[in-house]
Amino acid sequence: MAATPIAVITGASSGIGAATARTLAAAGFRVVLTARRKDRIEALAAEITEAGHQATAYALDVTDRAAVDEFATAFRSLAVLVNNAGGALGADPVATGDPADWRQMYETNVIGTLNVTQALLPALTASGDGTIVILSSTAALSAYEGGGGYVAAKHGEHVLAETLRLEIVGTPVRVIEVAPGMVRTEEFATTRFRGDTEKAAKVYAGVDAPLTAEDVADTIGWAVTRPSHVNIDLLVVRPRAQASNTKVHRTV
Numbered sequence: 001m002a003a004t005p006i007a008v009i010t011g012a013s014s015g016i017g018a019a020t021a022r023t024l025a026a027a028g029f030r031v032v033l034t035a036r037r038k039d040r041i042e043a044l045a046a047e048i049t050e051a052g053h054q055a056t057a058y059a060l061d062v063t064d065r066a067a068v069d070e071f072a073t074a075f076r077s078l079a080v081l082v083n084n085a086g087g088a089l090g091a092d093p094v095a096t097g098d099p100a101d102w103r104q105m106y107e108t109n110v111i112g113t114l115n116v117t118q119a120l121l122p123a124l125t126a127s128g129d130g131t132i133v134i135l136s137s138t139a140a141l142s143a144y145e146g147g148g149g150y151v152a153a154k155h156g157e158h159v160l161a162e163t164l165r166l167e168i169v170g171t172p173v174r175v176i177e178v179a180p181g182m183v184r185t186e187e188f189a190t191t192r193f194r195g196d197t198e199k200a201a202k203v204y205a206g207v208d209a210p211l212t213a214e215d216v217a218d219t220i221g222w223a224v225t226r227p228s229h230v231n232i233d234l235l236v237v238r239p240r241a242q243a244s245n246t247k248v249h250r251t252v
């Protein structure tokens with residue numbers, strides 16, 4: 001019997017990462033959940049296991065290269081890596097944005113993805129049929145006022161995906177970028193506004209209906225389960241009420 005293919009998901013403690021873990025587990029992958037918050041990924045792994053699927057949890061900070069390298073030693077062969085860890089900090093204009101925020105966003109979104117991808121690329125290649133998913137954002141494709149360091153970091157992640165695809169063509173690994181627009185998750189906007197739930201709620205005010213984490217997980221699951229020779233280079237997914245980063249239909 002062939003071994004169950006393994007999928008590693010970073011940032012699996014909540015939102016799109018957690019939903020993707022559930023989706024890929026249901027699709028037949030043994031999912032390895034990573035995030036900094038061990039209690040959360042352990043609870044999710046238990047939930048997935050109880051549902052009759054295979055899941056394990058491994059506490060990991062993607063910006064800690066030594067820890068990422070240590071984690072990678074567990075894999076000789078890997079089918080799927082979903083680089084989901086990342087996020088936004090602040091919505092200040094360029095004129096007043098905090099360089100520390102910019103640096104941190106570059107560190108988590110770009111260097112985090114680079115660390116995990118570099119460390120697991122040998123195992124993805126060794127599988128003979130590997131898939132790397134990079135969760136960027138529509139912020140990776142065009143700018144918006146107040147997007148600042150997040151837009152810059154996500155553009156960096158987009159370029160990482162494009163460049164890697166060019167460099168590894170001819171190897172049995174595909175690179176899929178999924179770029180979601182407005183997604184309402186438990187934490188994204190609250191983290192961006194440092195716990196200010198009122199400001200966070202305004203992001204989605206009057207929007208019928210923002211994407212959910214499950215909507216995005218569904219697109220990831222679809223892209224990952226296409227036949228091996230089909231590479232979904234870039235998948236942009238937005239709610240119907242959002243026509244661009246700056247054109248959102250609101251009822252209030």
Ligand code: 8X3
Nearest residue numbers: 137138139180181182
């Ligand atoms: C999330 C989309 O519009 O907040 O990546 O940049 S947005």
